Amino acid sequence: MFQRAMFSCCGLGNDSLAGGLGNDSLAGGEGNDYLNDGESNFYSAVPEGNDTLDGGLGDDYLAGGLGNDTLDGGLGKDTLFGYEGNDILIGGAGADRFDFFDPIQEINRITDFSVVDDTITILSSGFGFSASVANRVLAQSAFHLGIGATDADDRFIYNSVNGSLFFDADGLGGVNQIQIAILSTGLAMTNLDIFIVHS
Template identity: 45%
Template sequence: MTQANAYEQYMLELINIERAKVGSQPLAFDGDLNESAENHSTWMIATDTFSHTGVGGSSPGDRMKTAGYIFSGSWSWGENIAWMSTRAPTGLQDEVLQLHTMLMNSSGHRANILNNNFREIGVGFEVGQYQAYEGAFVTQNFAKTNTNPFLTGVAFDDRDDDLRYDMGEGLSNFTVSAKNNTTGAITTTQTTLAGGYELELAAGNYTISFSAPGFTTTTKQASISTKNVKLDLIDPVGSNTINGTSGPDTLQGTTNSDIIFGNGGNDIINGNAGNDRIDGGTGNDRIIGANGSDTLTGGNGQDTFVLNTPISGGVDRISDFSSLDDVIHLARSTFSGLSTGQLPIAAFHIGTGAHDNTDRIIYNSSTGALLYDADGLGGTGSQLFAQLSPGVIVTNTDFYII
């Protein structure tokens, strides 16, 4: 079972927009379907194969079952696959949009995307060397089994005010609670790193609440019948909000979970404790998440993100890191064994883990994970310390030890 990343969440939002146009029920993510889709995309890249027939001669339905999805009652499944070579600009949101357009322009693939019988989906978006190209692959696994309908949606900070989810806008770790207005039964879940959620609910009327530290709880109503229902949380109101000015500011968060806006100027922003959301705005900002699992956004300008607390203290997410403009500072007190200054090229590796004894900072370009390994292949193992958007360009020159 895997969790959808931001690119996969973005593709689901594109799919559900199209389904809404024709009156089809919105699709909800399923972790097992996501695992089967991601595994098939990875397998196609690794074997230079583009086919619905997968590892060991498997069919899409076989792979969904292998991943743990249980078909029962009146069930069905379908699969779409597509690929293209990657291209400018930096980042992969354009590739996701183009792959979606390609599938919608194909009658057979469009039929799967719009099929009102399907209730759940997994999306596997992967990038890698395919034949002579760097390819962007997607597998979409659609399914229906004997479940109740789902309440599904995404929580996001609509920075461009288009009322649609875009890369870097997802809000993680919101608690979503559905209280049955008749029985009082409560079902809860949390939004993922990409901001999505899904709740399987019996037919009835529900009071839905979205809550997170530092935000005012938002309450909505939803009626569930026989089909899935989509309910998004857009631009929640922060309860601990700190605003900078148009000039240079030094801003300090509280011990609670804060929302901090630097606005204009070259700001220094320290989140202090709590799970903060910090947006530097314009200017060349220095952003320190400090304790907690923080969401850090530099905004326009050349920004510095400082990671200076113990890894066990939380995982910060940098939503808009750009290798062209930004830099990450790592504290020696946490990243021991590294000398002050630019991270040596031998200490940096792109992959899922260390590949030799000199590797210390590891970037998983498929997931966006930044990992620290204290001894390379020495057996200690790597630890997740920060999260970037998948597919962004990262090199050793983006890191300085302070």
């Protein structure tokens, strides 16, 4: 059965939107919004407010806004981007992608990151990487497991004790490392879990 796509956009209030079975695009506007999709592929963006986005069953793109948002991909291969605010990102089942455009988006909590299925994707220009290293996984030398960088090559540091993921611009201590995410503790995380895309 063919299902029509749905687009819905709300304004300044606290809104509740449900997409249904089609391929939907929902935009909450201002206010604290709840967006829920059914069985379709879902695109949603919420610019303001503390919002909740629930992707449902499809392969969804969920983007938060300026508030402290909760993004739940549900089933499917979902892409989640928290943007500003201290956001909660839940990939759900499937191979999910968590996007970071720069290291100053505030700290996002990824509740269910899987080193088997999921990927953290970073924008090359936002994190100071050249185009020559884009569209590939992070170099092994640029990833470190511990509490801080140990040499000039280290860029991403995962603390398996408390789940913190940091970015270090120089690895030398000249610039303080910045926490970008909180993951589960004890993950067998490596450089292969981080992918660089060209801006």
